[in-house]
Amino acid sequence: MKKAFIKGTILQFLVLLGLWLILSGKYDYFHVSIGFISALLVTLVHLRLNHHLYYRHGIAQVKPLRLTRLILYVPWLLWQIVLASLHVAYVILHPRVPIKPSLIRFRTKLPNVTAKVILGNSITLTPGTLTVKIDDDVFIVHSLTEASFTSIVDGSMPRQVAKLYQRRPSTVIDDIKILRTTKGL
Incomplete structure (x- = not known):
């Protein structure tokens, strides 16, 4: 070592x-x-x-990163950023501006601190979402619309991050709560 x-x-x-x-x-x-x-x-x-x-x-507290999964993760994340950018552009250009900001709280079962940092940064890089706070395994994320946080709530983004460190990650997130939501503008 x-x-x-x-x-x-x-x-x-x-x-x-x-x-x-x-x-x-x-x-x-x-x-x-x-x-x-x-x-x-x-x-x-x-x-x-x-x-x-x-x-x-x-x-x-750091586990080694699986390089082959990282090579697959970067294009996947870039694609998620493109999709989220198109969604945010649609929301902004829509005549009624269908914004419904929310704060989402969830608990992760990621293997180490680095995985949590990667997830937090990936969420923030994706337009329409922002990681507000990471406290141990608990994340608080701000979302522009309900569609913005679907990849987090359905577990696809946390699962992709977990795959960077584990071959077959089990359930990656649980205890999902929408803390605050407004009706929009």
Whole structure:
């Protein structure tokens, strides 16, 4: 485990340094030194944050991501974003503006903290929904319309995130409650 951790840290530093060099386009001593120091500082800060956020009682709380599922997840998420964008455009352009904002609370059974962050970011990236709060396994999501939160409530988005870490995820969400809804404009 320690060898993989050290290799990952060195790889992160090299990627950050390489990105600095590519984006700066200057290869004199001063700019390379600043890039080296910046990449080193970011790597050190990330190590401290990583240890604080992802380790509990000395035990790693992060499980390895299944790379093949990630390759499938990204296009799936992009397609969901396109569909949600079309829906939001329809809602905005509709003469009656059929907006019905809601807050949805649900509990997840995702395997680790990283999976919860991926789900929260995926929800926020999808137009018409916004992750308001994540507290342990409980999510609170704002939704523009009822149709906006269907992929969350039916479990398809949380299931796709769970598949990044598990081969056959069981029930991923439960305890779904609509906390507040308004009739719209």
